[in-house]
Amino acid sequence: MSLSHLFDPDGIAVIGASKTPGKLGNDAMTNIESYDGDVYPVNPSSSGTVYGYEFVDSVHDVEADLALCCVPGPVLPEVIEECGEAGIGAAVIFAGGFAEVDADGEQLERTITDLADEYDITLLGPNTAGYILPDLDLYGSFVPRIREVESGNVGILAQSGGVGVTASFQLEREGYGVSAMFGLGNRANTGFAELIPELDADPNTDAIALHIEGTEDFEGFLEACENAETPIVAFKVGESDVGEFVQSHTAAPDHDNETYERALSTRGVTMVSSLTELIDASRALADSPVPDGQNVGVVTAQAGPGIIVADALKQEGIEFPDLTDATQETVDDLLQGITYTENPVDTGRPMPEFGEVVEAVARDENVDIVIVYEIYEDSLGYPVEELESLTDDIDKPVLFTIAGPNHALEEERRAMEDIGVPTFQSPQRGADAVAALVDSISEEREESDLSVTSSQ
Amino acid sequence: MSLSHLFDPDGIAVIGASKTPGKLGNDAMTNIESYDGDVYPVNPSSSGTVYGYEFVDSVHDVEADLALCCVPGPVLPEVIEECGEAGIGAAVIFAGGFAEVDADGEQLERTITDLADEYDITLLGPNTAGYILPDLDLYGSFVPRIREVESGNVGILAQSGGVGVTASFQLEREGYGVSAMFGLGNRANTGFAELIPELDADPNTDAIALHIEGTEDFEGFLEACENAETPIVAFKVGESDVGEFVQSHTAAPDHDNETYERALSTRGVTMVSSLTELIDASRALADSPVPDGQNVGVVTAQAGPGIIVADALKQEGIEFPDLTDATQETVDDLLQGITYTENPVDTGRPMPEFGEVVEAVARDENVDIVIVYEIYEDSLGYPVEELESLTDDIDKPVLFTIAGPNHALEEERRAMEDIGVPTFQSPQRGADAVAALVDSISEEREESDLSVTSSQ
Numbered sequence A, B: 001m002s003l004s005h006l007f008d009p010d011g012i013a014v015i016g017a018s019k020t021p022g023k024l025g026n027d028a029m030t031n032i033e034s035y036d037g038d039v040y041p042v043n044p045s046s047s048g049t050v051y052g053y054e055f056v057d058s059v060h061d062v063e064a065d066l067a068l069c070c071v072p073g074p075v076l077p078e079v080i081e082e083c084g085e086a087g088i089g090a091a092v093i094f095a096g097g098f099a100e101v102d103a104d105g106e107q108l109e110r111t112i113t114d115l116a117d118e119y120d121i122t123l124l125g126p127n128t129a130g131y132i133l134p135d136l137d138l139y140g141s142f143v144p145r146i147r148e149v150e151s152g153n154v155g156i157l158a159q160s161g162g163v164g165v166t167a168s169f170q171l172e173r174e175g176y177g178v179s180a181m182f183g184l185g186n187r188a189n190t191g192f193a194e195l196i197p198e199l200d201a202d203p204n205t206d207a208i209a210l211h212i213e214g215t216e217d218f219e220g221f222l223e224a225c226e227n228a229e230t231p232i233v234a235f236k237v238g239e240s241d242v243g244e245f246v247q248s249h250t251a252a253p254d255h256d257n258e259t260y261e262r263a264l265s266t267r268g269v270t271m272v273s274s275l276t277e278l279i280d281a282s283r284a285l286a287d288s289p290v291p292d293g294q295n296v297g298v299v300t301a302q303a304g305p306g307i308i309v310a311d312a313l314k315q316e317g318i319e320f321p322d323l324t325d326a327t328q329e330t331v332d333d334l335l336q337g338i339t340y341t342e343n344p345v346d347t348g349r350p351m352p353e354f355g356e357v358v359e360a361v362a363r364d365e366n367v368d369i370v371i372v373y374e375i376y377e378d379s380l381g382y383p384v385e386e387l388e389s390l391t392d393d394i395d396k397p398v399l400f401t402i403a404g405p406n407h408a409l410e411e412e413r414r415a416m417e418d419i420g421v422p423t424f425q426s427p428q429r430g431a432d433a434v435a436a437l438v439d440s441i442s443e444e445r446e447e448s449d450l451s452v453t454s455s456q
Helices: A024-032 A073-085 A103-118 A161-173 A192-201 A218-227 A243-250 A257-265 A275-287 A303-315 A325-334 A354-363 A384-393 A406-418 A427-440 B024-032 B073-085 B103-118 B161-173 B192-201 B218-227 B243-250 B257-265 B275-287 B303-315 B325-334 B354-362 B384-393 B406-418 B427-440
Strands: A012-015 A039-042 A066-069 A090-093 A122-124 A130-133 A138-141 A150-158 A177-183 A207-212 A232-236 A270-272 A296-300 A369-375 A398-403 B012-015 B039-042 B066-069 B090-093 B122-124 B130-133 B138-141 B150-158 B177-183 B207-212 B232-236 B270-272 B296-300 B369-375 B398-403
Touching (some): A012 A024, A012 A073, A024 A039, A024 A138, A066 A073, A073 A103, A103 A122, A218 A257, A270 A275, A275 B427, A296 A303, A303 B243, A354 A384, A369 A427, A369 B161, A384 A406, A398 A406, A398 A427, A398 B161, A406 B161, A427 B275, B012 B024, B066 B073, B073 B090, B150 B275, B161 B207, B207 B275, B218 B257, B232 B257, B270 B427, B296 B303, B303 B369, B303 B398, B303 B427, B354 B384, B384 B398, B398 B406, B398 B427
Parallel strands (some): A012 A039, A012 A066, A090 A122, A150 A207, A232 A270, A296 A369, A369 A398, B012 B039, B066 B090, B090 B122, B207 B232, B232 B270, B296 B369
Antiparallel strands (some): A130 A138, B130 B138
């Protein structure tokens, strides 16, 4: 089974396409019309065109690799068989009502999975909101306006399509995008184990973000994580007992979180505990060099928020190394009469020399990761120039926590992102991103004998 | 000492006002010029005008109640004395270099505090970014563009001006405002104990948000909390050991967090652990009726994010009551064939009946608080009409967690806020807001004998 029909289809059939706004088969057409390739709305009950594409009666009339199935569950065995006969290599099944519902649904899911396997069809779903590949203008989803999500360098694999959509829209709202978002749904024959290697190999994906409810193919999943070279961040839901609700959703087995946490951590996966942390940790890992160690330097232009950052980092077990004598001297020279110039370094207010202070701390050999906090002031701006020469020269993560009137700092915030300084919108989010970087190079992976696999 | 000169000054002197952009005395002028009253730039070394106001040589030449002191620490004893002689009743001191620095600074702070007490002057600071009262267009701060923060119904008392500014700008960025923001700084003679009663009495303030590093006047602080009728939310930093950094900031004593947590909780204060939670919890309490109990109903249009909300709530110890038979029947009728119709209720997708489902759950006598999750779809919108008749009729908090393309949902999100349904931007933030509501009516207050006060 090749996933290329999903990632680079030559022709797309929308089965159950509709002219009626608000219907699934219409919403899917509004998204897929951005695709630069042949699109075939398939519906024997419709004629004429929808969004400029002419209806066809059957998949036998099309030249397509991929089918978006906008039809209800009971007709799917027939649809999948026709897709197979027509040579379609991948199908997205939006409908629910399968293994997540009852024994009949489970049987139906087995039927379509067997058919898909027989015809060598990659199935995404059933019970999914679909997937998007913004770089290809490929939006294989029924979710209205999902086309507004732009290209980025974080690839999302979400067990729940709704969660993948929510995360994608949050990234869009905050000015970012995704390289890919897949809603896995019931994972009939395509799940984490199959898609992680694809995103790992994708040059547009610099970090992989996972939303996990639970998977039967635990060993395959872990192996894929272990083999990936791209940094992976995971948010496993189910810290509390929500097993029944989860089971009714994507038919996931009710593994406890501790098992996942241990098994994934030992394979170098960075674990987080909310969707926002998943987004932020993924951005930090995607946009930063791998740190050499876990020593964090904190530079703040305002003491109060800097204390919040320092407090949050300490709660994660992170300590702040002493600066070298040479750095301390430089910082003291720059900050004469300022109250607190050790690490964390507090400049009291933004000042023209702020960039130099950041640079001194970042160049310190005792410091592996730098986190900066500064409320934006027009007359000083952010130290973009200093940061540019800095990130050109050193190979350390430098993160910036921003605050201020949003539209005022928008431009310089982007300028910093462009030179490899990811920015974060609150003290806690900045601290969480640093904690993820520290976690990403923890020693657990090397120390473990990975024996947890066999216990599954 | 009356605080009215701070809250409703008749004439404002800006001491150390400057024509030079980027200087503190100029930044303060850019903010205060929005004030609809007499403003006097005071500077014997300057002549002519700044932003249309004519310079005067001395505070003796002005008719003002309030002075914004944009001058360095060493000249402040003289300045405060002159203010006293000129009949000024309140002064904001931006400069640092006092008790937070060393013994000399402590002595200087004692000198100006004694002078202020002698002349009956309310001192805000020293070492503060100032304060804002958007309803009066009064922005007594040097922070550039702080005037962009609009009116709202949350009043912020931040020990750190920088934190108060950060929180205010975050509220502005997310479409809200503040009724007041005070940066307390070193709290020479005005701190939590003095300002909480003022915000409690302020008709524009529906919730009070506190950022605390530590206060000497612990008993006065607790008494003010206990007497307040307005809901109070508090974020105490220092969960880890950041005492030295804190001490160097606002000269705060290093009380442990547990002491604060216990003492404040027993006085009905809702404790949170990040700045974003402080904002969200305050908004939830400001905009919602007081719940009758702690039973939460969850309604979601997408299972995956709904599970995240449910999981986060369960981690806070919150359980979901069974719906009554009548509600269950209504919900089952509305959601025929849907997988999970118990509490949490999952409709699978947004649907025309979604508002009716929310209404059924909200009207259930077993439910005290409702949290809704729905990804926005144009063709359906949000159920504003149903929510309006609902909130007119029942007296329960109904919270809405929003997701989707931001500009698309902006309008309906505001429509929901206007009818008393606060909205939140991520599953975790929605869940945290509900947890704050639950926490706000915990029984601790009644059960305690408040003996913790005497142990201080």
